Amino acid sequence: MLQSKEWSIAKIYQLARLHVQIIDNLKPIDVKNLHDINSIVADEGFSLLRVLQGMQPTTTSAHQETSQPALFHSIHNTGGPTTKVFLVWQDHRNDALGQLSNLHNILRNKISPTYHQYVFVAGSHPEVSGL
Numbered sequence: 001m002l003q004s005k006e007w008s009i010a011k012i013y014q015l016a017r018l019h020v021q022i023i024d025n026l027k028p029i030d031v032k033n034l035h036d037i038n039s040i041v042a043d044e045g046f047s048l049l050r051v052l053q054g055m056q057p058t059t060t061s062a063h064q065e066t067s068q069p070a071l072f073h074s075i076h077n078t079g080g081p082t083t084k085v086f087l088v089w090q091d092h093r094n095d096a097l098g099q100l101s102n103l104h105n106i107l108r109n110k111i112s113p114t115y116h117q118y119v120f121v122a123g124s125h126p127e128v129s130g131l
Helices: 009-025 048-053 092-101 102-110 113-118
Strands: 026-032 076-077 083-089 127-129
Touching: 009 026, 026 092, 048 076, 083 092, 092 102, 092 127
Parallel strands: none
Antiparallel strands: 026 083, 026 127, 076 083
């Protein structure tokens, strides 16, 4: 490993430990039967990802940003074309599971029917797993 004045071995180690602590506190929840999170789902050009990122927790968390609380840490497409992984803080996990179990209704109400074909896999509802 190449050491520099700005990034000493001790500083790199501290950063790695912090990263591990953050990752250990994130829990994955898989959701099946959704199209690509980058699909445009509004006339204003909003993506499905933006709509999902707008979901807010019903409880407070030590990891919650005070200015713009978000239920999910991050949301990602996966190798499965209709499977997404939602990373959520451990203390928001139950809240996230509750909201994701009602995801079909939430998205159906937030997104115009014109765009439903870009959100929902035909003939199916979002399925939550990774419980």
